[in-house]
Amino acid sequence: MRIKEMEHTQRPREKALRDGIGTLSDAELAALILSSGNKQRTVDQIAHDLVRQSKGFSRLTDMTLEELMQIDGIREAKGLQIVAALELSKRAMKARSYMFSIESPADVAVWFEMEYGVLKQEHFVCVYLDTKGKIITHKTLFKGSLNASLVHPREIFKEAFLQNAHAILLVHNHP
Template sequence: MLRQAACNKFRVKNVPSYERPRERLLSNGAFALADAELLAILLRTGTEQETAFQLAQRLLATFQDLRGLAQASHEELIGLRGIGPVKAAELQAAFELGRRLSGMTRSKPRSIRLPQDVAEIMLPEMSHLTQEHFVCLFLNTKNHIIGKQTIFVGSLDSSIVHPREVFKEAIKRSSAAVICLHNHPSGDPTPSREDIQVTQTLRQAGEIVGIPLLDHVIIGDGRFVSLKEQGYV
């Protein structure tokens, strides 16, 4: 009886209108909803003690914000009351789709002319990463991106980022030029000594094989540094 009473308490008709995000989305559009409301739609149900909206608010508070929640591991999610393996998987899938969408280039090829062009494309994809990722963009003669490859994941070191791996992929794609990127999980894109050393090694290798390194861009938290602008390319 107590369990039934608790369930009745949280039926939709007893929930305030601001805690019924699905109805608000249908009447006002998704853009009008707050983060917690959108999250509540994904969660669908709450617990006996709280609505889906309240559960969403608690998740955001636990991980500080939406960005923190998107970075949460499966184990961290299922460790929270109200989140089982299925809900955790659904949340991770939704966040991953958002990351992939934000990193997609436009259907019309975009010409890369400035470091800012690279940053606009890659910041959404790389600024949230909690490990260092070394990524290469392969360009054609018009500086359009014709391919992208993550070369390795881990701390940047000249012994790990071997020119062979970078230019093997460039040759495979008949690239005219290469742009390399990696992220700093600390959020500070200031280049390290290793960053500069790797850049110089790749620049020299590119000159030898005839596929120039146009830039090496370091991604931070909403910021970036171009080693070309720093004079190292």
């Protein structure tokens, strides 16, 4: 069924305006971002395929533009809309992570996942904090192989001195 054929109150845009964006189903949210279908497929059909192909959005952040374009009805423009929406969300989450103080290892883990995501190579990252525990900056000082990374203390402390850091957090991943 085309959006225009839906009852006015059940259309994703109207439902979001009336009840809030959080009330939309995954497919309705995808349809709202995609905004339109094409001659062969409705936006609702494309949105349902997107949800299914991304396994309920769990793989969406890992999907490339080319993978998105393999979904019938998604070409370059719609694929870029999806990629842009994901990038906007990622940047908003990163910006928000700098507003809070790091008070526990869990805070570091959440920040690291937001900032670096799932990496396929070992990264050794230094996070430099001010006196209130807020992040001044962070640097990937060393990139290793699949399972190793060489670290030298001189580089860690040099950067801490240059940043006038009060504290240093050393973080690395295990790909």
